[in-house]
Amino acid sequence: MERTSFENWNCSVARTLDLIGDLWSLLIIREVYFGTRTFNEFQHHLGLSKNILSRRLKKMQADGLMERRAALGDARSHEYHLTEKGRSLLTVVIAMMQWGDQWADDQKGPPILVKERNTGKLIAPVKVTDGKGNSLEMRDLTLSAGPGADAVTRSRLESD
Amino acid sequence: MERTSFENWNCSVARTLDLIGDLWSLLIIREVYFGTRTFNEFQHHLGLSKNILSRRLKKMQADGLMERRAALGDARSHEYHLTEKGRSLLTVVIAMMQWGDQWADDQKGPPILVKERNTGKLIAPVKVTDGKGNSLEMRDLTLSAGPGADAVTRSRLESD
Numbered sequence: 001m002e003r004t005s006f007e008n009w010n011c012s013v014a015r016t017l018d019l020i021g022d023l024w025s026l027l028i029i030r031e032v033y034f035g036t037r038t039f040n041e042f043q044h045h046l047g048l049s050k051n052i053l054s055r056r057l058k059k060m061q062a063d064g065l066m067e068r069r070a071a072l073g074d075a076r077s078h079e080y081h082l083t084e085k086g087r088s089l090l091t092v093v094i095a096m097m098q099w100g101d102q103w104a105d106d107q108k109g110p111p112i113l114v115k116e117r118n119t120g121k122l123i124a125p126v127k128v129t130d131g132k133g134n135s136l137e138m139r140d141l142t143l144s145a146g147p148g149a150d151a152v153t154r155s156r157l158e159s160d
Numbered sequence: 161m162e163r164t165s166f167e168n169w170n171c172s173v174a175r176t177l178d179l180i181g182d183l184w185s186l187l188i189i190r191e192v193y194f195g196t197r198t199f200n201e202f203q204h205h206l207g208l209s210k211n212i213l214s215r216r217l218k219k220m221q222a223d224g225l226m227e228r229r230a231a232l233g234d235a236r237s238h239e240y241h242l243t244e245k246g247r248s249l250l251t252v253v254i255a256m257m258q259w260g261d262q263w264a265d266d267q268k269g270p271p272i273l274v275k276e277r278n279t280g281k282l283i284a285p286v287k288v289t290d291g292k293g294n295s296l297e298m299r300d301l302t303l304s305a306g307p308g309a310d311a312v313t314r315s316r317l318e319s320d
Binding site for chain 1: 170171172174176177186190193205247250251253256257258259264265266268271272274280281284286288289290291293296299300303304307309310316317
């Protein structure tokens with residue numbers, strides 16, 4: 001079954017989903033956080049076929065999320081690194097991890113703890129906040145049409 | 161092509177991806193933010209077949225993300241609402257939206273502005289922070305095995 005493309009939707013959530021692709025992308029990014037760099041390491045840890053992994057890494061390069069570089073000291077082998085665009089997905093990945101820790105727990109507690117390197121303290125929960133750091137929930141928010149809204153988005157948000 | 165199930169992975173990101181399912185789930189949640197409540201409204205706005213929408217809403221109810229209730233004033237019709245678990249995905253959705261606004265922009269600016277209801281001010285960017293509100297990037301973080309780590313996760317994180 002072909003996945004629907006959300007690329008042309010007038011919605012930043014849909015466009016993000018389009019780049020995150022078939023969900024393996026986020027797990028590849030998570031592997032980078034673990035220190036994985038080479039094709040063989042990705043394959044070993046993710047248990048993907050070479051074919052699918054190769055296609056996925058190429059797509060992530062084409063989308064500007066990752067770049068392939070010659071490995072230091074061995075110009076014949078290559079390493080995959082996140083670009084700034086790819087690194088910026090950290091907030092999305094951590095938000096997903098923290099939600100999963102809370103709501104998709106197997107009763108044993110979090111598999112992974114994320115700590116600040118300097119202090120060794122756990123990072124804070126990622127939250128939606130106002131400018132002063134106060135937590136906001138959906139009922140505290142309103143949506144309105146932005147400069148990039150198309151006619152449909154605009155009419156939906158203005159009719160509410 | 162069947163999607164791989166990540167449910168049994170020892171990873172909260174993977175488990176979250178498993179519940180977010182085939183990506184339509186997050187777009188259904190976004191529809192709820194727009195004020196959509198009934199099956200017909202979801203179908204109209206998402207342009208999904210009845211079949212796929214019905215399957216997706218049932219899966220979200222089974223996963224505890226949404227609940228179906230009799231509509232106020234008309235016991236024969238039903239509305240779909242987010243549960244607390246579903247509402248808690250707000251941070252993930254907003255993090256995706258803000259990333260998309262920045263990195264998957266079509267040069268026209270954000271389609272949708274999210275503002276605080278009381279003040280009318282734009283919400284702050286969602287960030288990974290320490291306890292004091294300072295932004296953290298991946299290089300500021302370390303990963304270690306948590307109480308729910310299995311043997312593989314533990315050996316990977318302890319060998320680094």
